[in-house]
Amino acid sequence: MTSKQRVLFLCTQNSARSQMAEGLLRHLAGDRFVAYSAGTEATQVRPLAVAAMAELGIDVSGQESKTLDRYRGEPFDAVITVCDQAAEACPVFPGARKRLHWSFPDPSRATGTDEQRLAVYRGVRDAIRRRIEEELLGTVPDDQGQRPG
Numbered sequence: 001m002t003s004k005q006r007v008l009f010l011c012t013q014n015s016a017r018s019q020m021a022e023g024l025l026r027h028l029a030g031d032r033f034v035a036y037s038a039g040t041e042a043t044q045v046r047p048l049a050v051a052a053m054a055e056l057g058i059d060v061s062g063q064e065s066k067t068l069d070r071y072r073g074e075p076f077d078a079v080i081t082v083c084d085q086a087a088e089a090c091p092v093f094p095g096a097r098k099r100l101h102w103s104f105p106d107p108s109r110a111t112g113t114d115e116q117r118l119a120v121y122r123g124v125r126d127a128i129r130r131r132i133e134e135e136l137l138g139t140v141p142d143d144q145g146q147r148p149g
Contacts, residue, residue, distance in 0.1 A: 009025075042066055
């Protein structure tokens with residue numbers, strides 16, 4: 001039996017993008033992957049990230065914000081930075097078989113009403129899901145199915 005692939009998602013504060021990515025990968029392919037997330041600094045998981053994930057039936061409320069120091073020296077099949085600042089702050093991660101960079105906007109910078117800000121979190125969540133499905137799971141999302149012709 002093949003062991004599960006270990007994937008670490010990195011972001012600056014480990015409060016939204018990396019947390020959503022961890023929850024999505026665990027939900028979509030927890031039978032094949034073990035997902036982790038960390039930040040260059042630790043803060044807290046943002047309530048709007050929790051709310052956006054809950055809309056998909058994914059509970060990330062029990063996840064905690066962690067620094068990448070917790071995982072230094074551990075082996076990973078992939079380390080994926082999900083924000084530009086983390087990519088710059090952590091250009092090399094010893095123990096990673098491959099390193100990927102997926103640049104997503106920071107939803108915590110969204111302004112407006114709670115609903116408007118939640119819409120930004122939804123957009124980032126959906127973009128992260130597409131990247132996971134395409135690049136890690138090798139699937140094509142339903143909205144990008146086969147083209148006629």
